[in-house]
Amino acid sequence: MDTAALLTQCDRLAALAGRRLTLGTANPAAEARARQLRDHLDGFVRPRVADIDAPLLVLILGxxxxxxxxLLNTIAGAEVSKAGVLRPTTxxxxxxxxxxxxxxxxxxxxLGAIAKDRLRLAAAPASADGVAVIDAPDIDSVERDNRELADVLVEISDLCVFVTTATRYADLVPWEVxxxxxxxxxxxxxxxNRVPAEEEDRAAVVADARRLFAEAGGRGAKEATELIAIDEGDVDPSVSGLARDKARPLLDRIARLAAEADERRAVAAQALAGALRGLAPLAHSIADDLEH
Structure with missing residues (x-):
């Protein structure tokens, strides 16, 4: 990877996005594309190209x-993010x-695209070095600012943990994100989450969810999406979290990433490679916007 060449290309793409953003809001969709490219370059591509070994950002989205x-409380083993019936809680x-x-x-x-008053730091032990986990606002929030913040977080992350439920996994808005x-x-x-405990119902829901996520991956998907099912009622009230044994596959993966620099580097490289592949279509769309 030629770091200098990639950073130069980032500068050119940032200039393209900047040109479109100076044109104002005559075309909101075009402005959104330019803002997305800018946030992606500044929040992920540039810093990740400059430092492939920087801490991973694992985004909890849904x-x-x-x-x-x-789920974040389960990962932390403590109540670090408020969970409850009031919406939105985050x-x-x-x-x-x-x-x-x-x-x-x-x-x-x-995190430069995020206002300081929209960031809240929760302290993790030194043993978690190398992996930071971010709890995002709802992607279908009734509050626009919350949705926009979630969109920015998608642009800056290295790995996405998408949380949904047995009754929500086919909803339209999450699939757009x-x-x-x-x-x-x-x-x-x-x-x-909240999968029916009855075996037949559980199997049907999990199978249908796997099918939808496999289809969403498209023909170019190299591997099946990892899916972790947690039954209705599998909770840990002591931390306002989910049952740790049910979330164990994810907890183990995060622990491995924290412990193994090579595994972190592999995830970072995978995320960066995907980001670089996705730059051209977005840049072409913005170039077209500038011509019309």
Whole structure:
């Protein structure tokens, strides 16, 4: 990877996005594409090209009430993100990271597109060095600012953990956001929450969800999306979280990433490769916008 050449190309693409953004809001969709490219370059591509070994950003994403905050609490083993019936419970980006990782991430500029009052840091132990987990606002929030913040977080992350439920996994809005996750080649893990405990119903729901996610991956998908099913009622009230034994595959993966620099580098490289592949179509769309 020629770092200098990639950074030069990033500068050219950023200039393209900047030109479109100076034209104002006559075409909101075109402006949104330019803003998306700018946020993606500044929040992910540039910093990741400059430092492939920087901490991974693992994004917890999903619709209202799916259990995103509960999952972060499970990962932390403590209530670090408020979970409850009031919607939306998460209005800011909750960043669970060790002190050294938090300092490194803030210094890198990856969170630069997010207002400081929309960031909340939750302290992780030093043993979590190398992996920061972010709880995003609802992607289908009734509040526009929350949806826009979730969109920005998609652009800056290395791995997406998409949390949905047995009754919500086919909803339209989440799939529109997942389309962008696929476009930028972001590694994806799906947590299917509140699955019926009855064996036949459980099997049917999990099979249908796997089918939909496989179809969403398209013909170019190299591997099946990892799907973790958690049954209805599998919770840990002591931390306002999900049952740790049911979330074990994800917990183990995060622990391995924290422990193994080579595994972190592989995920970062996969996310960067996907991001680079996705730059050309987005840049071409913006160039077309400038011509019309």
């Amino acid at each position: 619709p209202t009430g799916a259990g995103k905050s509960s 209005k800011d980006a909750v960043v669970y990271a060790s002190e050294s990782d938090a300092q490194r991430i803030l210094a890198s500029g990856r 997942l389309r962008r996750v696929r476009e930028r080649g972001l590694p994806l893990v799906v947590v299917l």
